[in-house]
Amino acid sequence: MLDGIALITHGTLAHSSMEIIKSLQENLQTADHSSLAINLSLADAEREFMYDCKVPHRHRHQDAVMEIESWVGWLKEKGATSVTVIGHSRGGNQTAWYATERISEAVDKVVLIAPATWSKTAASQAYESRYKVSLATHMEKADNLVRDGQGGSIMSPVGFLYCAQADVTADSFLAYYRPDKRFNTPDLLADIPRPTLVVAASDDKVIRDLISQIQSGPSMDHIKLEVVDGAGHFFRDLYGEDLSDLIVEFLEN
Numbered sequence: 524m525l526d527g528i529a530l531i532t533h534g535t536l537a538h539s540s541m542e543i544i545k546s547l548q549e550n551l552q553t554a555d556h557s558s559l560a561i562n563l564s565l566a567d568a569e570r571e572f573m574y575d576c577k578v579p580h581r582h583r584h585q586d587a588v589m590e591i592e593s594w595v596g597w598l599k600e601k602g603a604t605s606v607t608v609i610g611h612s613r614g615g616n617q618t619a620w621y622a623t624e625r626i627s628e629a630v631d632k633v634v635l636i637a638p639a640t641w642s643k644t645a646a647s648q649a650y651e652s653r654y655k656v657s658l659a660t661h662m663e664k665a666d667n668l669v670r671d672g673q674g675g676s677i678m679s680p681v682g683f684l685y686c687a688q689a690d691v692t693a694d695s696f697l698a699y700y701r702p703d704k705r706f707n708t709p710d711l712l713a714d715i716p717r718p719t720l721v722v723a724a725s726d727d728k729v730i731r732d733l734i735s736q737i738q739s740g741p742s743m744d745h746i747k748l749e750v751v752d753g754a755g756h757f758f759r760d761l762y763g764e765d766l767s768d769l770i771v772e773f774l775e776n
Contacts, residue, residue, distance in 0.1 A: 527605045529558040529634075529774070530594055532587065534612030535684055536574035538562050543611060543636075543757045543766075550767030556774060561594050563587050563614075576686035579677055583698035584706075587617035592625045599629050607774060609634040612729070612756065616641075616708045623705075623714040633719040634770055637730050637756050641706035650700070654682030662700060668693035709736040712746050720747050720773040722766055724754035747773070 529551060533541055539560035548558045565574055565582040574580075591608060598606055606629045610618030615638025622633045650658035661681050668676050674694035683689035684699065704710050712719065723734045737748050749769045754762035 527557065527607075527774075528598060528603050529556060529607045529609050529770075530591070530598065531558055531560040532563065532591060532608070532610040532614035532618055533560070534614045536565070536686075537612075537614075538570070538572050540572070541611075541757075542759065543763060546758075546763040547609075547767055547770070550764060551771065554767075554771045556771065558609075559594070559598070561590070563590055576689055580683060580686075580689055580691040580695045581675075583695055584613075584617070585620070585698060587614070588621045588625060591618060591621040592627070595627045595630060599627065604629055606630045607632040607634060609636065609770070610638065611636040613639045615639060616706060616711075619708050619711040619715060619719075620705055622717060622719070623711050626716060631717060632774065633715055633717050634773065635708060635719065635721045636758070636766065637724055637727055637733065638708035638721065639706065640708060640730055640732050640736060641704075643702045646700065646702075646706075650682065654687070656682070658700060661696060665693040665696040665700075669697060707736075709733070709740060712737070713741070713743055715745070718745050718747070718773075720749065720770065722769055723748065723750045724756055724758060724762070725750050725752045726754060727756045729756040 531544055533539055533544055539562045544560045548560055551558045562570055564570060595606055608618050608630055615635040619635055619638060647658045664678060668674060675692050677690045677692055678696060680688040680690060683691045683696065721737060734750060751758060751762055751765045758766045
């Protein structure tokens with residue numbers, strides 16, 4: 524296997540064949556950079572495409588951190604000594620989480636593409652706006668089940684991530700919605716022990732406060748923020764080329 528490989532992680536309930544990832548891989552290949560785009564299992568090792576909302580949810584946000592670690596380990600077994608971990612959206616947060624807690628000596632750079640941000644208030648408001656019910660109501664039900672030793676039990680159909688009526692275990696629900704500052708990627712940046720490129724989209728309607736949080740935060744020598752003007756969350760069409768150019772430049776410097 525060629526050394527100097529990028530390991531790419533997708534966003535929420537998504538997959539490795541998303542347009543943004545395929546475009547990035549093609550552009551990296553054109554620039555003579557190898558890459559591996561992974562599918563997070565989401566508790567289904569055979570999963571290939573978007574997660575089917577009809578399938579019960581038994582996965583956890585933090586599972587991805589361990590899966591990234593496993594894939595980096597697999598690359599090391601194949602001879603890789605220089606790995607760049609890349610993540611988009613929620614996958615960007617999970618990649619940052621990996622970089623702060625489980626990073627391998629083989630990983631020498633980190634790239635976060637429109638990584639997720641979070642605040643307790645915003646999360647609660649977004650949930651209620653989307654599903655017309657208080658997040659606290661479902662959190663209480665999930666907490667009670669876990670407290671009774673029934674974390675693996677399926678809750679009544681609830682709004683969960685992008686799924687309007689989902690069968691989800693109490694453990695899974697809490698893993699995604701229990702308040703945790705690590706969900707907010709800007710709060711992780713200071714603890715990433717590698718040079719890190721954060722690429723934001725100026726017209727991102729999904730992650731709206733990434734740029735402002737980083738720009739108003741402390742200056743960090745190992746963090747480089749780049750903003751693609753006019754791009755949306757998925758960096759479609761020519762914006763994908765702009766994204767790729769920034770990443771290639773970062774890899775080669």
